[in-house]
Amino acid sequence: MKLKILVTGPYASGKTTFIQSISEIDVVRTEENVTSAWELEEKNHTTVAMDYGRITIDEDTVLYLFGTPGQLRFDFMWEILCRGALGVVVLVDSAKGERIKEARPIIDFFYSRLNVPYVVAANKQDLPGAWPPEYVKTVLDLDDSVEVLPCVATDRESVKRVLLRLLEHIMEHLK
Amino acid sequence: MVKGNLKDFHPIEVLQLLRENKETGILLVESRNLYIGMYFVDGMVAYAFKSDKVSDLFTKKFIDEFVTAVKVRDKERFANLLSKVKASISEFMKSKEGTFSFEKANFFIDDGIKEYLMSTERLIVAESRHVDDEAVLERKISSPEMVFQKVKNVKEILSKVQLEADEYRVLDAINGRRTVAEIVEFTGLPELRVKQILYGFLCAGLIKRAPRRIWLADILSLGLIKKLINRIRGL
Numbered sequence: 001m002k003l004k005i006l007v008t009g010p011y012a013s014g015k016t017t018f019i020q021s022i023s024e025i026d027v028v029r030t031e032e033n034v035t036s037a038w039e040l041e042e043k044n045h046t047t048v049a050m051d052y053g054r055i056t057i058d059e060d061t062v063l064y065l066f067g068t069p070g071q072l073r074f075d076f077m078w079e080i081l082c083r084g085a086l087g088v089v090v091l092v093d094s095a096k097g098e099r100i101k102e103a104r105p106i107i108d109f110f111y112s113r114l115n116v117p118y119v120v121a122a123n124k125q126d127l128p129g130a131w132p133p134e135y136v137k138t139v140l141d142l143d144d145s146v147e148v149l150p151c152v153a154t155d156r157e158s159v160k161r162v163l164l165r166l167l168e169h170i171m172e173h174l175k
Numbered sequence: 176m177v178k179g180n181l182k183d184f185h186p187i188e189v190l191q192l193l194r195e196n197k198e199t200g201i202l203l204v205e206s207r208n209l210y211i212g213m214y215f216v217d218g219m220v221a222y223a224f225k226s227d228k229v230s231d232l233f234t235k236k237f238i239d240e241f242v243t244a245v246k247v248r249d250k251e252r253f254a255n256l257l258s259k260v261k262a263s264i265s266e267f268m269k270s271k272e273g274t275f276s277f278e279k280a281n282f283f284i285d286d287g288i289k290e291y292l293m294s295t296e297r298l299i300v301a302e303s304r305h306v307d308d309e310a311v312l313e314r315k316i317s318s319p320e321m322v323f324q325k326v327k328n329v330k331e332i333l334s335k336v337q338l339e340a341d342e343y344r345v346l347d348a349i350n351g352r353r354t355v356a357e358i359v360e361f362t363g364l365p366e367l368r369v370k371q372i373l374y375g376f377l378c379a380g381l382i383k384r385a386p387r388r389i390w391l392a393d394i395l396s397l398g399l400i401k402k403l404i405n406r407i408r409g410l
Contacts (some may be wrong), residue, residue, distance in 0.1 A: 001394065003403070010318070019282055020410065022407075042312050047350075055406065055407065055410070056402055057402055057406045058402065061399070061402065061403075063403060064405075078271055084392065085390065085394065086391075097177065097178070097183070097184075098179060098180060098182075098183035098184075101183070101314055104314070105317060107323070108317050108318040111387060112318070115388055115389055115390040116389060116390070117389060118393065124197070128320075129176070129177070129178060130203055131177055132177075132346065134196050135177065135196065137193050138191060138195045138196065139188075139192070140379055141315060141383070141384055142384065143383060143384040143385060143386040143387070144386060145382070145386040145387065145389075160307045160407055160408070160410060163407050164404060164407055167403055167404050167407070168404070169398055170395065170400055171390065171397065171400045171401070171404070173389050173391055174391065174395060174397050174400060175395070175397070
């Protein structure tokens with residue numbers, strides 16, 4: 001059985017790093033160099049189609065983590081990638097308060113297509129001046145069903161905590 | 176300390192952050208060589224003033240002056256201070272550029288004084304009537320498909336604000352099922368006005384986004400999710 005969790009969020013929010021931290025394989029990336037000035041301020045490459053990582057659960061079950069491109073111009077890929085996902089992790093760069101709101105149109109997009117549990121990971125909490133998760137929740141005006149968790153995507157334990165909370169939310173809906 | 180730029184956050188959104196998280200501390204705004212300091216207690220505006228010297232903002236004497244005026248029931252002094260507070264807040268609400276930072280601090284104000292603090296909710300609702308920049312409104316009311324519901328303690332918040340007739344119409348139309356587009360149709364109000372009202376209500380905490388109905392895939396079972404949880408725990 002193949003299962004899928006969607007990892008989404010704005011450009012340079014740490015989606016590929018998040019998947020890489022927990023995947024048992026090197027993340028399969030579809031990257032291109034970036035050319036626009038504002039994108040270059042963050043990094044010099046970007047996911048254009050998807051990233052994916054894998055966690056083997058047992059001999060019959062595999063969990064895939066699919067990372068979406070962050071820019072709105074790739075939303076045609078979001079449509080394809082969201083099909084059949086069990087849940088959604090939305091990453092935001094909480095070290096840059098002004099960039100948190102970029103997650104909003106992404107959340108609106110998936111909300112209108114995917115009625116599964118979501119968690120928001122306030123990433124880069126290890127950086128100075130990072131906005132606390134409760135501020136991220138306020139900026140995004142999230143409903144009570146969406147938990148915002150502190151996250152450091154380079155730290156496997158932190159990534160595990162985010163995924164486990166998402167799975168626990170899914171479990172609550174199954175009870 | 177949390178920092179931001181007023182190009183990215185409307186002053187109302189800054190107030191929302193501090194109100195919703197019931198913050199106590201000092202908001203420092205630097206805009207065109209003018210410094211505005213706002214003291215918050217449990218998310219309520221306790222005091223505000225402006226100065227051209229940043230050092231002024233970190234002296235406690237201003238808030239002490241305010242508390243003393245209340246305690247000794249010096250009406251004239253209180254009214255004088257209140258007009259300074261309102262002028263400073265008005266300056267802040269007009270700021271479209273500059274930076275802000277918020278530093279938590281411990282101000283102790285006894286409950287008797289809290290009655291005299293300014294309602295952040297009232298300020299937000301009143302100021303949101305002047306927000307006509309669609310880009311700002313769409314930061315919060317980002318989709319016509321959004322659905323809102325009233326918060327549980329809506330009556331308590333209503334006691335802190337003064338709504339106009341069209342704002343009551345919008346509030347009555349919010350039922351946890353109607354979308355923004357349907358509220359526009361239901362109330363017959365212009366779309367911009369409805370967005371303005373919803374923006375104010377959301378920032379003031381009168382309403383919140385309604386939770387979505389969750390549909391899980393048929394293949395999912397409790398046993399399968401437990402298996403995933405155990406595997407990830409063991410990684």
